[in-house]
Amino acid sequence: MYVMINSEVGAEGGVLEEVRGIPEVKKAHLIHGAYDIIVRVEAETVQGLKDIIASKIRSIDKVRSTLSLVCT
Numbered sequence: 001m002y003v004m005i006n007s008e009v010g011a012e013g014g015v016l017e018e019v020r021g022i023p024e025v026k027k028a029h030l031i032h033g034a035y036d037i038i039v040r041v042e043a044e045t046v047q048g049l050k051d052i053i054a055s056k057i058r059s060i061d062k063v064r065s066t067l068s069l070v071c072t
Contacts, residue, residue: 001040001041001042001043001049001068001069001070001071002038002039002040002041002068002069002071003038003039003041003053003057003066003067003068003069004031004034004035004037004038004039004066004067004068004069005019005035005036005037005038005039005057005063005065005066006034006035006036006063006064006065006066007036007037007062007063007064008062008064011062012030012036012037013030014062015036015037015060015062015063016028016029016030016037018060019037019039019057019060022052022056022057024041024042024043024048024052024056025039025040025041026040026041026042027039027040028040035067039057041053041057049068053066053068
């Protein structure tokens, strides 16, 4: 699953570093456009993915919104 993150202006680098510290995050990169960061997340279950997004990614200070993309 990929997660697109929108952060507060100027906070992109700090949010990126915090996201990279989450064990389930396999890759994270700054991007340009409507969203600031793209993250590849791995978990064993769909509920696990929801928990990572809700409790670990969205709880980071300066994260404004997320968009989840499931690839099959």
